[in-house]
Amino acid sequence: MSVTFCNLVLDHPVINGSGTFDAIAARRAFGDALLERFPFAAFVSKTVTVATRQGNPPERLWELPGGLMNSIGLPNKGLERFLAEDLPELAAMPVPVIVNVMGCSRGEVSASVEAFDGRPDVAALELNVSCPNVETGLVMGADPWELSRLLEAVRPLTAKPLIVKLTPNATDVAEVARAAEAAGASALSLINTLRGMALDPVSGEPWLGGGTGGVSGPAIRAIALAQVHSVARSVELPIVGMGGVQCGQDALDLMRAGADLVAVGTESFRDPAAGLRIAAELDQLLANSAV
Numbered sequence: 001m002s003v004t005f006c007n008l009v010l011d012h013p014v015i016n017g018s019g020t021f022d023a024i025a026a027r028r029a030f031g032d033a034l035l036e037r038f039p040f041a042a043f044v045s046k047t048v049t050v051a052t053r054q055g056n057p058p059e060r061l062w063e064l065p066g067g068l069m070n071s072i073g074l075p076n077k078g079l080e081r082f083l084a085e086d087l088p089e090l091a092a093m094p095v096p097v098i099v100n101v102m103g104c105s106r107g108e109v110s111a112s113v114e115a116f117d118g119r120p121d122v123a124a125l126e127l128n129v130s131c132p133n134v135e136t137g138l139v140m141g142a143d144p145w146e147l148s149r150l151l152e153a154v155r156p157l158t159a160k161p162l163i164v165k166l167t168p169n170a171t172d173v174a175e176v177a178r179a180a181e182a183a184g185a186s187a188l189s190l191i192n193t194l195r196g197m198a199l200d201p202v203s204g205e206p207w208l209g210g211g212t213g214g215v216s217g218p219a220i221r222a223i224a225l226a227q228v229h230s231v232a233r234s235v236e237l238p239i240v241g242m243g244g245v246q247c248g249q250d251a252l253d254l255m256r257a258g259a260d261l262v263a264v265g266t267e268s269f270r271d272p273a274a275g276l277r278i279a280a281e282l283d284q285l286l287a288n289s290a291v
């Protein structure tokens with residue numbers, strides 16, 4: 001099932017969704033067994049920002065009948081400490097490392113892209129463009145003009161593949177995808193979480209500390225399928241499809257809709273080895289359909 005994606009040769013087409021698998025914590029929990037049976041063909045880091053972020057106040061999670069809603073708020077130790085402490089540990093994983101970065105201005109994203117450009121242990125960068133630009137108030141990934149300006153700023157800063165992670169909270173995701181392609185994106189990944197809300201059953205106030213949260217898991221699978229299908233018909237770029245993947249058939253559906261790779265997110269919280277299982281199921285389904 002080996003696949004080439006942005007010049008990276010991967011053992012199979014299943015990777016993780018950013019922020020849903022902590023490879024460093026998993027290495028501590030499972031030891032070298034993790035390296036021998038790494039669940040993904042490439043590892044995508046949690047979002048890294050230039051400055052340290054504490055994330056949102058509690059509560060941070062709400063379980064839904066069909067998935068999960070989180071308001072984690074992208075806590076991370078910041079660019080400098082990620083480079084010094086985490087990247088060397090991630091580089092020891094047996095698969096290529098893709099670093100997911102976010103900034104709230106073009107300057108901030110540029111600083112991250114420049115910082116990773118010189119690191120041979122980083123195979124590609126994924127741009128999480130779900131943050132509003134503090135200068136314009138526009139969510140970078142929801143507005144084609146804003147996204148074009150961002151890519152025009154960062155594309156010249158690195159020869160590494162730039163994967164743009166699209167937000168589903170956009171009026172027309174295909175239009176945003178076309179803008180990303182025209183401005184030099186190497187690939188697209190979608191979908192990120194959808195905005196949702198839960199109320200405290202007693203007080204009636206928002207349950208999540210961030211007010212709203214991001215919905216993920218099986219509840220968003222049909223939306224992911226529709227958006228991947230639409231984007232794949234609008235651009236030539238390779239696509240990482242994600243949203244509610246729990247089994248090989250879900251992965252196959254996304255690939256049939258136009259994804260080149262499939263990412264597993266929420267399912268890894270239930271089963272940390274889900275990536276391997278889903279890759280094996282996909283392999284079986286592809287073998288059967290080839291007969």
Ligand SMILES: Cc1cc2nc3c(=O)[nH]c(=O)nc-3n(C[C@H](O)[C@H](O)[C@H](O)COP(=O)(O)O)c2cc1C
Pocket residue numbers: 016017018019020046047068070072074100128165191192193215216217218220242243244245263264265266267
């Ligand atoms: C707890 C949690 C944390 C996440 N953190 C990030 C993140 O740091 N950066 C990012 O780009 N996406 C993040 N995501 C979004 C996932 O990478 C993925 O796009 C989304 O969850 C849809 O896939 P799924 O339904 O398989 O979970 C997070 C999702 C969850 C559930």
